[in-house]
Amino acid sequence: MVVCLVAFIALCMTANALRLRARLRGLHPLPPASGGAPAGEGEYVLLTADGVEIPPGVLLAAERHARGNGLGMLDLMPRDLHVDAALDLARHLDFDAYREDIYGMGRGACHAVLASRTAAARAGITAVTGLGPDELGAATARLRLHTGTADIVVAPFGARDQAAFRRSRMRSLALVIPQTLAMPQTLFAAAGGYLLVAGAVALAPAAGLALALLYCALPALAFYYKDVYDGLGDVLAERILSSNTSWYLARAAMAARATSPETWLDIGTGKGHFCRVARGVLPGTRFDGLDIGAAVEEGAQRGWIDRAYRGEFTALAADLAGRYDVISMHHYLEHTADPLGELDTVVKVLPSGGHLLIELPDPESWFGRVLRGFWVPWLAPQHLHMIPIGNLREALEQRGLEILAEERREADQGPDFVASVAAVVNRLGLDVDRPWWPRPPGRREYIGTIATIILAGPLMGTAVLLDLLTTPIARRSSNAYRVLARKNLG
16 A cells, blocks of 8 residues: 555656656747837836846846837746746746736736736835835736736846845734724623623524624624635635636636626625636627626726626615616625525616526535535635525525526536645644734744645645546536526516
8 A cells, every 4th residue: 555655656656757848848038128119218118026127128128028029028047047046936827828828817927027008006015126026926917807818938137046035024913903992982882792692592592693603703803804705815816816717707608608698796896806718618798797896996996897896695685776787796695694585685786688607615515524624625614604505595496586507517616625725734733824823933833834744745645636536526516506596587
Protein backbone atom coordinates (compact mmCIF):
# COMPACT_ATOMS: atom_id res chain seq x y z
CA MET A 1 0.00 0.00 0.00
CA VAL A 2 2.81 2.40 0.90
CA VAL A 3 4.62 1.59 -2.34
CA CYS A 4 1.47 2.25 -4.34
CA LEU A 5 0.94 5.58 -2.58
CA VAL A 6 4.56 6.64 -3.22
CA ALA A 7 4.23 5.61 -6.86
CA PHE A 8 1.00 7.57 -7.21
CA ILE A 9 2.56 10.68 -5.68
CA ALA A 10 5.57 10.35 -7.99
CA LEU A 11 3.24 10.04 -10.97
CA CYS A 12 1.37 13.19 -9.89
CA MET A 13 4.64 15.10 -9.47
CA THR A 14 5.78 14.04 -12.92
CA ALA A 15 2.47 15.06 -14.47
CA ASN A 16 2.66 18.41 -12.69
CA ALA A 17 6.21 18.99 -13.94
CA LEU A 18 5.09 18.35 -17.51
CA ARG A 19 2.13 20.68 -17.01
CA LEU A 20 4.37 23.49 -15.75
CA ARG A 21 6.81 22.96 -18.60
CA ALA A 22 3.99 23.26 -21.13
CA ARG A 23 2.73 26.42 -19.47
CA LEU A 24 6.16 28.05 -19.43
CA ARG A 25 6.36 27.54 -23.19
CA GLY A 26 3.52 30.05 -23.38
CA LEU A 27 5.78 32.83 -22.10
CA HIS A 28 7.11 35.06 -24.89
CA PRO A 29 9.85 37.70 -24.82
CA LEU A 30 8.99 41.34 -25.31
CA PRO A 31 9.69 42.32 -28.94
CA PRO A 32 12.39 45.02 -29.19
CA ALA A 33 11.38 48.60 -29.98
CA SER A 34 12.93 48.82 -33.43
CA GLY A 35 11.25 51.35 -35.70
CA GLY A 36 7.52 51.96 -35.71
CA ALA A 37 5.49 54.85 -34.43
CA PRO A 38 6.44 56.57 -31.19
CA ALA A 39 4.56 55.75 -28.02
CA GLY A 40 1.21 57.42 -27.53
CA GLU A 41 1.41 60.45 -25.28
CA GLY A 42 -0.12 59.60 -21.90
CA GLU A 43 -1.90 56.52 -23.24
CA TYR A 44 -0.40 54.14 -20.65
CA VAL A 45 0.78 54.34 -17.07
CA LEU A 46 3.55 52.17 -15.62
CA LEU A 47 3.17 50.62 -12.15
CA THR A 48 6.40 49.42 -10.55
CA ALA A 49 7.35 47.66 -7.33
CA ASP A 50 9.72 49.25 -4.85
CA GLY A 51 13.27 49.17 -6.19
CA VAL A 52 12.31 48.14 -9.74
CA GLU A 53 13.52 50.36 -12.58
CA ILE A 54 12.40 49.89 -16.19
CA PRO A 55 14.86 51.14 -18.82
CA PRO A 56 13.40 53.68 -21.27
CA GLY A 57 13.93 51.33 -24.22
CA VAL A 58 12.00 48.54 -22.47
CA LEU A 59 9.17 50.93 -21.61
CA LEU A 60 8.99 52.11 -25.23
CA ALA A 61 8.90 48.51 -26.47
CA ALA A 62 6.20 47.62 -23.94
CA GLU A 63 4.01 50.54 -25.00
CA ARG A 64 4.33 49.66 -28.67
CA HIS A 65 3.59 46.00 -27.99
CA ALA A 66 0.52 46.87 -25.91
CA ARG A 67 -0.83 49.37 -28.42
CA GLY A 68 -0.11 47.15 -31.42
CA ASN A 69 -2.00 44.23 -29.87
CA GLY A 70 -4.83 46.25 -28.38
CA LEU A 71 -3.87 45.36 -24.81
CA GLY A 72 -5.33 47.12 -21.83
CA MET A 73 -2.71 45.67 -19.50
CA LEU A 74 0.77 44.19 -19.99
CA ASP A 75 2.65 42.54 -17.12
CA LEU A 76 6.43 42.69 -17.42
CA MET A 77 8.28 39.70 -16.01
CA PRO A 78 12.01 40.28 -15.40
CA ARG A 79 14.27 38.14 -17.52
CA ASP A 80 16.32 37.00 -14.52
CA LEU A 81 13.35 36.22 -12.27
CA HIS A 82 14.23 33.42 -9.89
CA VAL A 83 13.09 30.02 -11.10
CA ASP A 84 11.00 29.43 -7.96
CA ALA A 85 9.06 32.63 -8.58
CA ALA A 86 8.51 31.75 -12.25
CA LEU A 87 7.30 28.26 -11.36
CA ASP A 88 5.00 29.64 -8.68
CA LEU A 89 3.39 31.93 -11.24
CA ALA A 90 3.07 29.06 -13.71
CA ARG A 91 1.30 26.96 -11.08
CA HIS A 92 -1.47 29.52 -10.92
CA LEU A 93 -1.58 30.78 -14.48
CA ASP A 94 -1.83 29.31 -17.96
CA PHE A 95 -0.12 32.03 -20.01
CA ASP A 96 -1.75 31.09 -23.33
CA ALA A 97 -5.22 30.98 -21.79
CA TYR A 98 -4.59 34.24 -19.92
CA ARG A 99 -4.32 36.14 -23.21
CA GLU A 100 -7.66 34.82 -24.44
CA ASP A 101 -9.73 34.77 -21.25
CA ILE A 102 -11.30 38.22 -20.96
CA TYR A 103 -13.08 37.18 -17.74
CA GLY A 104 -10.01 35.88 -15.89
CA MET A 105 -8.45 37.37 -12.77
CA GLY A 106 -5.32 39.47 -13.12
CA ARG A 107 -2.03 37.86 -12.10
CA GLY A 108 1.59 38.72 -12.72
CA ALA A 109 5.17 38.67 -11.55
CA CYS A 110 4.58 41.66 -9.23
CA HIS A 111 7.48 43.71 -10.62
CA ALA A 112 6.04 46.03 -13.28
CA VAL A 113 2.68 46.45 -15.01
CA LEU A 114 1.83 48.67 -17.97
CA ALA A 115 -1.85 49.62 -18.00
CA SER A 116 -4.06 51.98 -19.93
CA ARG A 117 -4.77 55.18 -18.06
CA THR A 118 -8.49 54.60 -18.51
CA ALA A 119 -8.31 51.23 -16.75
CA ALA A 120 -6.14 52.66 -13.97
CA ALA A 121 -8.62 55.48 -13.39
CA ARG A 122 -11.58 53.09 -13.29
CA ALA A 123 -9.74 50.80 -10.88
CA GLY A 124 -9.05 53.74 -8.58
CA ILE A 125 -5.26 53.33 -8.73
CA THR A 126 -3.31 56.43 -7.82
CA ALA A 127 0.02 55.16 -6.46
CA VAL A 128 2.18 53.82 -9.29
CA THR A 129 5.73 53.64 -7.90
CA GLY A 130 7.36 52.16 -4.83
CA LEU A 131 4.62 49.55 -4.40
CA GLY A 132 5.05 46.47 -2.27
CA PRO A 133 4.64 43.10 -4.02
CA ASP A 134 1.25 42.52 -2.41
CA GLU A 135 0.11 46.04 -3.35
CA LEU A 136 1.18 45.56 -6.96
CA GLY A 137 -0.47 42.14 -7.00
CA ALA A 138 -3.74 43.62 -5.75
CA ALA A 139 -3.47 46.42 -8.32
CA THR A 140 -2.90 43.85 -11.08
CA ALA A 141 -6.01 41.96 -9.99
CA ARG A 142 -8.12 45.14 -10.01
CA LEU A 143 -6.77 46.35 -13.34
CA ARG A 144 -7.67 43.08 -15.06
CA LEU A 145 -11.29 43.65 -14.13
CA HIS A 146 -11.34 46.83 -16.22
CA THR A 147 -9.41 45.61 -19.28
CA GLY A 148 -10.70 43.35 -22.01
CA THR A 149 -7.31 41.99 -23.07
CA ALA A 150 -4.04 41.43 -21.20
CA ASP A 151 -0.71 39.69 -21.64
CA ILE A 152 2.48 38.74 -19.79
CA VAL A 153 5.89 39.02 -21.45
CA VAL A 154 9.49 38.50 -20.40
CA ALA A 155 11.38 41.81 -20.49
CA PRO A 156 15.09 42.65 -20.14
CA PHE A 157 15.30 44.29 -16.73
CA GLY A 158 16.58 43.17 -13.34
CA ALA A 159 14.47 41.35 -10.75
CA ARG A 160 14.35 42.36 -7.12
CA ASP A 161 16.20 40.29 -4.54
CA GLN A 162 13.51 37.85 -3.45
CA ALA A 163 14.62 37.74 0.18
CA ALA A 164 14.28 41.50 0.47
CA PHE A 165 11.08 41.42 -1.61
CA ARG A 166 9.08 39.60 1.06
CA ARG A 167 7.45 41.58 3.80
CA SER A 168 4.97 40.90 6.54
CA ARG A 169 1.26 40.92 5.62
CA MET A 170 -0.03 40.94 9.17
CA ARG A 171 -3.25 42.84 9.59
CA SER A 172 -5.22 43.91 12.60
CA LEU A 173 -8.94 44.41 12.93
CA ALA A 174 -10.30 47.05 15.27
CA LEU A 175 -13.46 45.95 17.02
CA VAL A 176 -15.83 48.85 17.63
CA ILE A 177 -18.53 49.19 20.23
CA PRO A 178 -21.96 48.32 18.77
CA GLN A 179 -24.09 51.36 18.02
CA THR A 180 -26.79 50.10 20.36
CA LEU A 181 -24.38 50.51 23.27
CA ALA A 182 -22.43 53.53 22.04
CA MET A 183 -25.49 55.72 21.41
CA PRO A 184 -27.66 56.49 24.48
CA GLN A 185 -30.74 57.16 22.36
CA THR A 186 -30.68 53.56 21.06
CA LEU A 187 -29.75 51.85 24.32
CA PHE A 188 -33.36 51.55 25.47
CA ALA A 189 -34.42 50.14 22.11
CA ALA A 190 -31.70 47.51 22.38
CA ALA A 191 -32.72 46.64 25.94
CA GLY A 192 -36.34 46.34 24.82
CA GLY A 193 -35.32 44.00 22.04
CA TYR A 194 -33.46 41.70 24.40
CA LEU A 195 -36.40 41.72 26.86
CA LEU A 196 -38.74 40.81 24.00
CA VAL A 197 -36.54 37.86 23.07
CA ALA A 198 -36.32 36.73 26.71
CA GLY A 199 -40.10 36.92 27.04
CA ALA A 200 -40.59 34.89 23.85
CA VAL A 201 -38.28 32.16 25.15
CA ALA A 202 -40.23 32.02 28.42
CA LEU A 203 -43.67 31.84 26.78
CA ALA A 204 -42.85 29.60 23.78
CA PRO A 205 -39.43 27.95 24.19
CA ALA A 206 -39.15 26.54 20.64
CA ALA A 207 -40.22 29.68 18.78
CA GLY A 208 -38.50 31.93 21.28
CA LEU A 209 -35.21 30.11 20.90
CA ALA A 210 -35.40 30.49 17.12
CA LEU A 211 -36.12 34.21 17.56
CA ALA A 212 -33.19 34.52 19.96
CA LEU A 213 -30.83 32.83 17.56
CA LEU A 214 -32.03 35.03 14.70
CA TYR A 215 -31.79 38.20 16.79
CA CYS A 216 -28.21 37.41 17.78
CA ALA A 217 -27.13 35.92 14.45
CA LEU A 218 -28.05 38.77 12.12
CA PRO A 219 -25.65 41.36 13.64
CA ALA A 220 -22.94 38.70 13.82
CA LEU A 221 -23.43 37.76 10.18
CA ALA A 222 -23.38 41.41 9.13
CA PHE A 223 -20.06 41.78 10.91
CA TYR A 224 -18.76 38.54 9.36
CA TYR A 225 -19.73 39.49 5.81
CA LYS A 226 -17.75 42.73 5.98
CA ASP A 227 -14.57 40.75 5.37
CA VAL A 228 -15.77 37.74 3.36
CA TYR A 229 -16.56 39.22 -0.05
CA ASP A 230 -15.38 42.74 0.78
CA GLY A 231 -12.70 44.10 3.09
CA LEU A 232 -10.00 41.58 3.96
CA GLY A 233 -11.51 38.94 1.69
CA ASP A 234 -12.01 41.14 -1.37
CA VAL A 235 -9.08 39.96 -3.48
CA LEU A 236 -9.59 36.28 -2.60
CA ALA A 237 -13.28 36.54 -3.48
CA GLU A 238 -12.37 38.17 -6.80
CA ARG A 239 -10.04 35.31 -7.66
CA ILE A 240 -12.62 32.67 -6.82
CA LEU A 241 -15.55 34.36 -8.56
CA SER A 242 -13.49 35.18 -11.66
CA SER A 243 -12.61 31.50 -12.14
CA ASN A 244 -16.21 30.26 -12.48
CA THR A 245 -16.87 31.30 -16.08
CA SER A 246 -18.11 27.86 -17.16
CA TRP A 247 -20.75 27.85 -14.41
CA TYR A 248 -21.96 31.32 -15.41
CA LEU A 249 -22.25 30.28 -19.05
CA ALA A 250 -24.24 27.17 -18.10
CA ARG A 251 -26.68 29.20 -16.01
CA ALA A 252 -27.31 31.71 -18.79
CA ALA A 253 -27.65 28.93 -21.37
CA MET A 254 -30.27 27.16 -19.26
CA ALA A 255 -32.46 30.27 -19.23
CA ALA A 256 -31.75 31.05 -22.89
CA ARG A 257 -33.21 27.68 -23.93
CA ALA A 258 -36.56 28.72 -22.47
CA THR A 259 -36.77 32.46 -23.06
CA SER A 260 -35.17 35.50 -24.69
CA PRO A 261 -35.41 38.08 -21.91
CA GLU A 262 -35.10 41.80 -22.39
CA THR A 263 -34.42 42.44 -18.70
CA TRP A 264 -32.74 40.26 -16.05
CA LEU A 265 -32.32 40.89 -12.31
CA ASP A 266 -29.57 38.92 -10.55
CA ILE A 267 -30.15 38.85 -6.79
CA GLY A 268 -27.10 38.37 -4.59
CA THR A 269 -25.01 39.43 -7.55
CA GLY A 270 -21.94 40.67 -5.68
CA LYS A 271 -19.94 42.65 -8.23
CA GLY A 272 -21.81 41.10 -11.12
CA HIS A 273 -19.39 38.40 -12.29
CA PHE A 274 -22.30 36.32 -13.60
CA CYS A 275 -23.88 39.26 -15.43
CA ARG A 276 -20.56 40.09 -17.06
CA VAL A 277 -20.29 36.62 -18.59
CA ALA A 278 -24.01 36.15 -19.31
CA ARG A 279 -23.93 39.12 -21.72
CA GLY A 280 -21.99 36.89 -24.09
CA VAL A 281 -24.91 34.44 -24.18
CA LEU A 282 -27.68 37.08 -24.20
CA PRO A 283 -26.15 40.22 -25.75
CA GLY A 284 -29.50 41.97 -26.11
CA THR A 285 -30.48 41.59 -22.46
CA ARG A 286 -30.25 44.31 -19.82
CA PHE A 287 -28.64 42.91 -16.66
CA ASP A 288 -29.30 44.60 -13.32
CA GLY A 289 -27.98 43.42 -9.96
CA LEU A 290 -29.07 43.51 -6.34
CA ASP A 291 -26.98 42.93 -3.23
CA ILE A 292 -26.75 44.16 0.33
CA GLY A 293 -23.06 45.08 0.11
CA ALA A 294 -21.10 47.86 -1.55
CA ALA A 295 -19.83 45.37 -4.14
CA VAL A 296 -22.94 45.83 -6.30
CA GLU A 297 -22.17 49.53 -6.70
CA GLU A 298 -18.64 48.70 -7.80
CA GLY A 299 -20.09 46.25 -10.32
CA ALA A 300 -22.10 49.08 -11.85
CA GLN A 301 -19.01 51.27 -11.99
CA ARG A 302 -17.18 48.51 -13.86
CA GLY A 303 -20.02 48.32 -16.36
CA TRP A 304 -20.77 44.69 -15.54
CA ILE A 305 -24.35 45.47 -14.51
CA ASP A 306 -26.55 48.17 -15.95
CA ARG A 307 -28.18 49.22 -12.70
CA ALA A 308 -27.24 48.47 -9.11
CA TYR A 309 -29.75 48.02 -6.29
CA ARG A 310 -28.19 48.02 -2.84
CA GLY A 311 -30.35 46.66 -0.06
CA GLU A 312 -32.54 43.72 0.88
CA PHE A 313 -34.67 42.20 -1.86
CA THR A 314 -37.82 42.13 0.26
CA ALA A 315 -37.42 45.82 1.13
CA LEU A 316 -36.94 46.90 -2.50
CA ALA A 317 -39.73 44.75 -3.95
CA ALA A 318 -42.13 47.64 -4.57
CA ASP A 319 -39.62 49.37 -6.87
CA LEU A 320 -38.83 46.15 -8.76
CA ALA A 321 -42.32 44.79 -9.43
CA GLY A 322 -43.05 43.94 -13.06
CA ARG A 323 -39.72 45.18 -14.42
CA TYR A 324 -37.86 41.93 -15.09
CA ASP A 325 -38.45 39.00 -17.42
CA VAL A 326 -35.98 36.82 -15.50
CA ILE A 327 -34.95 36.87 -11.84
CA SER A 328 -32.01 34.73 -10.77
CA MET A 329 -30.87 33.62 -7.33
CA HIS A 330 -27.55 31.83 -7.63
CA HIS A 331 -26.39 30.53 -4.26
CA TYR A 332 -28.46 33.19 -2.57
CA LEU A 333 -31.41 31.55 -0.83
CA GLU A 334 -29.24 29.46 1.48
CA HIS A 335 -27.72 32.67 2.85
CA THR A 336 -31.08 34.27 3.75
CA ALA A 337 -32.88 34.13 7.09
CA ASP A 338 -36.29 33.46 5.46
CA PRO A 339 -36.07 31.64 2.11
CA LEU A 340 -39.84 31.19 1.85
CA GLY A 341 -40.32 34.92 2.38
CA GLU A 342 -37.85 35.55 -0.44
CA LEU A 343 -39.87 33.29 -2.75
CA ASP A 344 -43.07 35.11 -1.76
CA THR A 345 -41.39 38.36 -2.81
CA VAL A 346 -40.31 36.85 -6.13
CA VAL A 347 -43.94 35.98 -6.92
CA LYS A 348 -44.93 39.59 -6.25
CA VAL A 349 -42.13 41.05 -8.34
CA LEU A 350 -42.13 38.65 -11.30
CA PRO A 351 -44.67 39.42 -14.04
CA SER A 352 -46.92 36.71 -15.46
CA GLY A 353 -44.88 34.53 -17.79
CA GLY A 354 -41.63 35.65 -16.13
CA HIS A 355 -38.90 33.14 -15.26
CA LEU A 356 -37.06 32.36 -12.03
CA LEU A 357 -33.64 30.65 -12.06
CA ILE A 358 -32.34 29.25 -8.77
CA GLU A 359 -29.07 27.47 -8.02
CA LEU A 360 -28.35 25.94 -4.62
CA PRO A 361 -25.95 23.50 -2.96
CA ASP A 362 -27.50 20.04 -2.82
CA PRO A 363 -27.75 18.75 0.78
CA GLU A 364 -28.76 15.32 -0.56
CA SER A 365 -25.35 14.86 -2.18
CA TRP A 366 -23.58 11.61 -1.34
CA PHE A 367 -20.40 13.57 -0.71
CA GLY A 368 -22.09 15.67 1.95
CA ARG A 369 -23.05 12.54 3.87
CA VAL A 370 -19.56 11.06 3.60
CA LEU A 371 -17.50 14.18 4.31
CA ARG A 372 -19.99 15.49 6.88
CA GLY A 373 -18.67 18.66 8.53
CA PHE A 374 -15.69 18.81 6.16
CA TRP A 375 -17.91 19.12 3.06
CA VAL A 376 -17.29 22.63 1.73
CA PRO A 377 -20.88 23.41 0.56
CA TRP A 378 -22.09 23.32 4.19
CA LEU A 379 -20.10 26.59 4.47
CA ALA A 380 -20.92 27.62 8.02
CA PRO A 381 -21.76 30.23 9.12
CA GLN A 382 -22.81 31.61 5.72
CA HIS A 383 -25.33 28.93 4.77
CA LEU A 384 -28.32 29.20 7.09
CA HIS A 385 -30.64 26.86 5.15
CA MET A 386 -29.82 23.77 3.09
CA ILE A 387 -32.81 23.11 0.84
CA PRO A 388 -33.38 19.72 -0.88
CA ILE A 389 -34.59 19.99 -4.44
CA GLY A 390 -37.92 18.35 -3.54
CA ASN A 391 -38.62 20.99 -0.92
CA LEU A 392 -37.78 23.79 -3.35
CA ARG A 393 -39.94 22.23 -6.04
CA GLU A 394 -42.89 22.03 -3.64
CA ALA A 395 -42.40 25.62 -2.45
CA LEU A 396 -42.34 26.93 -6.02
CA GLU A 397 -45.42 24.99 -7.10
CA GLN A 398 -47.36 26.19 -4.04
CA ARG A 399 -46.69 29.75 -5.20
CA GLY A 400 -48.00 29.17 -8.72
CA LEU A 401 -44.64 28.64 -10.41
CA GLU A 402 -44.30 25.92 -13.02
CA ILE A 403 -41.05 23.91 -13.04
CA LEU A 404 -39.61 23.98 -16.58
CA ALA A 405 -36.23 22.33 -16.11
CA GLU A 406 -33.90 20.91 -13.48
CA GLU A 407 -30.16 20.33 -13.63
CA ARG A 408 -28.11 18.41 -11.11
CA ARG A 409 -25.07 16.88 -12.79
CA GLU A 410 -24.66 19.96 -15.00
CA ALA A 411 -24.59 22.19 -11.89
CA ASP A 412 -21.79 20.29 -10.15
CA GLN A 413 -19.13 22.65 -8.85
CA GLY A 414 -16.02 20.56 -8.92
CA PRO A 415 -14.18 17.89 -6.94
CA ASP A 416 -15.46 17.48 -3.38
CA PHE A 417 -12.55 15.64 -1.76
CA VAL A 418 -9.93 18.08 -3.08
CA ALA A 419 -11.95 21.08 -1.93
CA SER A 420 -12.46 19.57 1.52
CA VAL A 421 -8.78 18.73 1.95
CA ALA A 422 -7.80 22.22 0.80
CA ALA A 423 -10.14 23.72 3.41
CA VAL A 424 -8.67 21.50 6.14
CA VAL A 425 -5.10 22.36 5.15
CA ASN A 426 -5.92 26.08 5.16
CA ARG A 427 -7.49 25.74 8.58
CA LEU A 428 -4.48 23.92 10.01
CA GLY A 429 -1.98 26.33 8.48
CA LEU A 430 -0.88 29.71 9.75
CA ASP A 431 -3.31 32.51 8.92
CA VAL A 432 -1.29 35.70 9.34
CA ASP A 433 -4.37 37.82 8.66
CA ARG A 434 -6.25 36.39 11.65
CA PRO A 435 -7.26 39.45 13.69
CA TRP A 436 -7.41 37.76 17.10
CA TRP A 437 -3.78 36.65 17.41
CA PRO A 438 -2.82 37.52 21.03
CA ARG A 439 0.82 37.83 19.96
CA PRO A 440 2.97 37.55 16.84
CA PRO A 441 3.15 33.92 15.62
CA GLY A 442 6.08 32.12 17.22
CA ARG A 443 7.97 28.84 17.03
CA ARG A 444 4.97 26.69 17.89
CA GLU A 445 2.85 28.17 15.09
CA TYR A 446 5.61 27.86 12.51
CA ILE A 447 6.32 24.24 13.47
CA GLY A 448 2.63 23.53 13.00
CA THR A 449 2.71 25.24 9.62
CA ILE A 450 5.70 23.19 8.46
CA ALA A 451 3.94 20.00 9.58
CA THR A 452 0.83 21.05 7.66
CA ILE A 453 2.87 21.67 4.50
CA ILE A 454 4.47 18.24 4.82
CA LEU A 455 1.07 16.58 5.22
CA ALA A 456 -0.54 18.61 2.43
CA GLY A 457 1.15 16.66 -0.38
CA PRO A 458 -0.03 13.14 0.52
CA LEU A 459 -3.42 14.44 1.67
CA MET A 460 -4.04 16.26 -1.60
CA GLY A 461 -2.77 13.30 -3.63
CA THR A 462 -5.18 11.01 -1.81
CA ALA A 463 -8.02 13.49 -2.37
CA VAL A 464 -7.31 13.62 -6.11
CA LEU A 465 -7.36 9.82 -6.25
CA LEU A 466 -10.65 9.66 -4.33
CA ASP A 467 -12.25 12.22 -6.64
CA LEU A 468 -11.18 10.20 -9.66
CA LEU A 469 -12.51 6.96 -8.17
CA THR A 470 -15.85 8.56 -7.24
CA THR A 471 -16.44 10.24 -10.61
CA PRO A 472 -19.34 7.84 -11.40
CA ILE A 473 -20.97 8.82 -8.10
CA ALA A 474 -20.50 12.53 -8.83
CA ARG A 475 -22.39 12.09 -12.10
CA ARG A 476 -25.39 10.81 -10.17
CA SER A 477 -25.06 12.85 -6.98
CA SER A 478 -23.70 16.34 -7.65
CA ASN A 479 -22.98 18.96 -5.02
CA ALA A 480 -25.40 21.54 -6.48
CA TYR A 481 -28.56 21.83 -8.56
CA ARG A 482 -30.42 24.37 -10.70
CA VAL A 483 -34.15 24.87 -11.15
CA LEU A 484 -35.81 27.01 -13.82
CA ALA A 485 -39.45 27.95 -13.17
CA ARG A 486 -42.06 30.14 -14.84
CA LYS A 487 -44.82 32.16 -13.25
CA ASN A 488 -48.13 31.04 -14.65
CA LEU A 489 -50.22 33.48 -16.66
CA GLY A 490 -53.11 35.19 -14.94
